[in-house]
Amino acid sequence: MSTVRRPLPLNLGETRRVPGIILPVEIGPSTQLSNQTDVIINGHKVTIEARDMEVKEELGRGEYARVHRMYHAPSKSQFAVKRLPFEVETSDRSRILNDWNVSMRTSTCPYAVLSYGALSVGCEFWVVMELMDDSLDKFLQKVYEQGKTIPENLLAYIAFCVVTALEYLRKDLVTMHRDVKPSNILIDRAGHVKVCDYGVSGELKNSMAQSNTGTCRYMAPERIDPSRSAGGGFRIQADVWSLGLTLLELATGKHPYESFVNQFELLKHVSVSFGILMFRMTECEFLSDCR
Numbered sequence: 001m002s003t004v005r006r007p008l009p010l011n012l013g014e015t016r017r018v019p020g021i022i023l024p025v026e027i028g029p030s031t032q033l034s035n036q037t038d039v040i041i042n043g044h045k046v047t048i049e050a051r052d053m054e055v056k057e058e059l060g061r062g063e064y065a066r067v068h069r070m071y072h073a074p075s076k077s078q079f080a081v082k083r084l085p086f087e088v089e090t091s092d093r094s095r096i097l098n099d100w101n102v103s104m105r106t107s108t109c110p111y112a113v114l115s116y117g118a119l120s121v122g123c124e125f126w127v128v129m130e131l132m133d134d135s136l137d138k139f140l141q142k143v144y145e146q147g148k149t150i151p152e153n154l155l156a157y158i159a160f161c162v163v164t165a166l167e168y169l170r171k172d173l174v175t176m177h178r179d180v181k182p183s184n185i186l187i188d189r190a191g192h193v194k195v196c197d198y199g200v201s202g203e204l205k206n207s208m209a210q211s212n213t214g215t216c217r218y219m220a221p222e223r224i225d226p227s228r229s230a231g232g233g234f235r236i237q238a239d240v241w242s243l244g245l246t247l248l249e250l251a252t253g254k255h256p257y258e259s260f261v262n263q264f265e266l267l268k269h270v271s272v273s274f275g276i277l278m279f280r281m282t283e284c285e286f287l288s289d290c291r
Helices: 090-104 136-145 152-172 237-252 263-267 281-289
Strands: 036-041 044-049 053-061 066-072 077-085 115-121 124-129 185-187 193-195
Touching: 036 115, 044 115, 053 077, 090 115, 090 124, 136 185, 136 237, 152 193, 152 237
Parallel strands: none
Antiparallel strands: 036 044, 053 066, 066 077, 077 124, 115 124, 185 193
């Protein structure tokens, strides 16, 4: 007897902007950082020093960074702190600086995770960020473990938030994300949905990005096979493709191309029909438009 999955109830809060930043908009290899930084919390300037930050738990880790939940006792505030070693490969250092510089410039976008500042702590570089509750990949796993599904109205809200963030990147920063996927979209209990991780984002020139980086299984066909792209680059539509795959994974509980072993096999099956899915026609049309 098959399990009937029940839609997950979730109340969505009003989108809000959290504390502002007092920092330069860009840093480079020669930028001098100290062991403290200033942020604005509830309208008041607060100095955050490394010695006042108490590590509570590890939230995640990647190739070159760890993220911890930390408590700042003087302000009674919690933050997500990305900890990166100073001694990293040149390519990794470039990703770190790119992530930082883009995230600092998204402070006016309510659908982008806010970075408050940076600290130099021993042999590490700390980025103090807005604390969210979970990434969508972890949230999805918890939902399906409970025998539930993510309702279509929530999928629509997630789509709205991510599209708005991508449009902000394109119009205000002339940048495309290039790595849209569930693990790079964060949520909290109030219902806020925000995009993060700009390490492989790229500047648009003539509305096109030239270099090709990101997570292969969420890439658009023209990014996997550059011969499919016009003009030697790819446009913001490549991010929209990645969003479509992300939403389909959230809706069904699995990546639509998870059975394919390599990118060449994936290219042969990119024209999957969304009409077979148990969605209303409008949802099927939306997913098709992401292709």
